[in-house]
Amino acid sequence: xxxxxxxxxxxxxxxxxxxxxxxxxxxxxxxxxxxxxxxxxxxxxxxxxxxxxxxxxxxxxxxxxxxxxxxxxxxxxxxxxxxxxxxxxxxxxxxxxxxxxxxxxxxxxxxxxxxxxxxxxxxxxxxxxxxxxxxxxxxxxxxxxxxxxxxxxxxxxxxxxxxxxxxxxxxxxxxxxxxxxxxxxxxxxxxxxxxxx
Numbered sequence: 001x002x003x004x005x006x007x008x009x010x011x012x013x014x015x016x017x018x019x020x021x022x023x024x025x026x027x028x029x030x031x032x033x034x035x036x037x038x039x040x041x042x043x044x045x046x047x048x049x050x051x052x053x054x055x056x057x058x059x060x061x062x063x064x065x066x067x068x069x070x071x072x073x074x075x076x077x078x079x080x081x082x083x084x085x086x087x088x089x090x091x092x093x094x095x096x097x098x099x100x101x102x103x104x105x106x107x108x109x110x111x112x113x114x115x116x117x118x119x120x121x122x123x124x125x126x127x128x129x130x131x132x133x134x135x136x137x138x139x140x141x142x143x144x145x146x147x148x149x150x151x152x153x154x155x156x157x158x159x160x161x162x163x164x165x166x167x168x169x170x171x172x173x174x175x176x177x178x179x180x181x182x183x184x185x186x187x188x189x190x191x192x193x194x195x196x197x
Contacts, residue, residue: 003031003076010066014059034058035080037065040149044081050074061149085197087146091153095133097196099152103159103167103188110182119175128179131170135163136193144192152194164188 011025035049037060042048049072052058056069101117103110117129139157147154159167164187171183 002073003080005031007031007034007067009034012064012066014062014064032080032083034065034067035077036084036148039084040147043148044084044086046074046077046081049077049081053077084148085146087143088153089143091143091195091197093136093141093155093193094195095137098133098136098193099196100150100194101132101136102192103183103186104190104192105186105188107186110186110188112179116176116179117174120173122175124173126173128170128174128183131167131173132191134170135159135166136191139163139191141193147194150194152196154192154194156190156192158190159188163191 006028007030008026008028011027012023038049038052038058040060041058042052053072054069056067058065099114101112101114103112112129112132114129117132118127120127136155136157139159141155141157144154144156146152167188168184171180174180174183
């Protein structure tokens with residue numbers, strides 16, 4: 001069966017927590033949007049995408065999508081998948097298009113969205129995001145692939161002791177105290193950055 005333009009889905013929350021009842025929302029979404037959610041789970045694996053369409057269920061992040069499954073035409077799926085970006089190892093880091101950074105260490109990971117870190121603290125010239133981009137630019141970043149979930153190219157690098165110290169010092173410019181404390185107390189050894197195309 002060819003791909004329909006829109007799919008009627010039931011959307012519910014899969015968020016962990018205490019026992020709670022969450023409403024189920026029924027809505028029509030474009031098939032392309034549904035498949036984009038699948039890419040975050042299955043990548044550009046045509047067979048897995050066809051299987052997910054047939055199964056009629058998908059958990060993506062904290063959301064569960066359910067629909068009436070169907071056997072999709074493999075050629076239609078292949079054509080639609082070709083419209084999504086592929087990994088491109090020739091791409092280089094571009095700080096101006098970076099949307100998120102993740103600092104990793106033995107104690108876990110710290111997600112740093114640009115929106116939060118770019119806000120300047122009181123009487124500060126620069127933001128903590130400026131410091132993160134400075135460190136990312138100075139580190140030896142390696143292309144790690146394309147993240148369909150983030151819609152961005154993914155780069156990673158090991159942090160030197162000097163990079164980690166610069167992040168700790170630079171955290172003083174963060175507007176939010178929780179971010180300042182998390183950076184100061186974390187023993188970060190790696191950085192990952194996500195760059196939109």
